[in-house]
Amino acid sequence: EPHSPVPTPRAIQPITLKNIVIGAGEPKIIVSTTASHSEAVKDFVQQQAKRPEPAVIELRLDQLDNSDDVAAMVQLTRELYAILPDKLLLVTFRTKAEGGNQAIDDQRYAALYHQLLTHGQMDLLDIEMYRGTPQVEQLIALAHQQGVHVILSSHDFQQTPSQAEIISRLRQQQAMGADILKIAAMPHDAGDVLRMMSATWEMAQRYAQRPLLTMSMGGMGALSRLAGELTGSALTFGMAGSASAPGQLDAGDLSATLAMLHSSLSSEKPA
Numbered sequence: 001e002p003h004s005p006v007p008t009p010r011a012i013q014p015i016t017l018k019n020i021v022i023g024a025g026e027p028k029i030i031v032s033t034t035a036s037h038s039e040a041v042k043d044f045v046q047q048q049a050k051r052p053e054p055a056v057i058e059l060r061l062d063q064l065d066n067s068d069d070v071a072a073m074v075q076l077t078r079e080l081y082a083i084l085p086d087k088l089l090l091v092t093f094r095t096k097a098e099g100g101n102q103a104i105d106d107q108r109y110a111a112l113y114h115q116l117l118t119h120g121q122m123d124l125l126d127i128e129m130y131r132g133t134p135q136v137e138q139l140i141a142l143a144h145q146q147g148v149h150v151i152l153s154s155h156d157f158q159q160t161p162s163q164a165e166i167i168s169r170l171r172q173q174q175a176m177g178a179d180i181l182k183i184a185a186m187p188h189d190a191g192d193v194l195r196m197m198s199a200t201w202e203m204a205q206r207y208a209q210r211p212l213l214t215m216s217m218g219g220m221g222a223l224s225r226l227a228g229e230l231t232g233s234a235l236t237f238g239m240a241g242s243a244s245a246p247g248q249l250d251a252g253d254l255s256a257t258l259a260m261l262h263s264s265l266s267s268e269k270p271a
């Protein structure tokens with residue numbers, strides 16, 4: 001026998017919520033809201049609730065004009081949760097510091113998330129790992145008390161960190177108790193995209209017990225948004241109409257390509 005690859009078993013434990021398996025099979029598609037008014041957000045989510053592509057809908061609170069009206073945001077999460085009986089609702093306030101639409105200080109960020117977790121409804125909450133250690137630790141504990149799964153996230157819209165730095169952040173997120181480990185970074189060349197994919201694979205093979213969500217942004221990064229089943233990224237963002245970040249592919253095209261790659265990957269039988 002010439003070359004028989006020995007597959008290394010991954011230690012990633014899939015998460016199953018509402019029959020959606022995160023961390024096995026095809027990467028699951030997340031579609032984000034980008035509207036600035038609650039009514040438009042609700043219309044969009046009604047439409048997406050009927051679409052087959054997204055498994056997860058991300059509510060981007062920082063895109064809303066009235067995101068400082070905490071009671072209205074709490075109410076909005078409850079309404080969206082009710083129209084998504086078989087998809088997952090991810091709630092995200094992406095801060096300006098990490099590429100989002102609105103600046104918010106760590107205290108107000110923590111206060112908003114505290115109210116959302118206490119009075120709102122969601123399956124998943126995106127918490128930026130660098131929003132202040134005590135705040136982040138308290139929010140993770142509260143989320144888990146409320147039965148909400150936590151995505152700890154880190155974004156770099158300027159450049160792509162070294163492979164060691166990408167892995168170190170993902171491991172830190174895991175150590176902090178994240179349920180899903182996430183990093184997004186901007187590439188300047190193909191090497192940066194390949195490094196993100198390679199860091200994802202090394203993390204998945206060696207260190208991860210939790211599902212990963214990684215991507216290179218911008219047009220150059222598209223391959224990283226398609227390659228998750230190979231590299232070990234369990235989720236991927238696609239767009240419906242308008243992108244919530246540069247480089248997102250249309251959810252329909254994304255879904256077709258993920259299916260094509262899945263059939264190739266599952267025909268691969270060890271010799």
Ligand SMILES: O=C1C[C@@](O)(C(=O)O)C[C@@H](O)[C@@H]1O
Nearest residue numbers: 032092184217237244245248
């Ligand atoms: O952080 C992320 C990833 C993202 O920035 C992307 O590149 O697809 C899109 C955002 O909506 C999401 O919160």
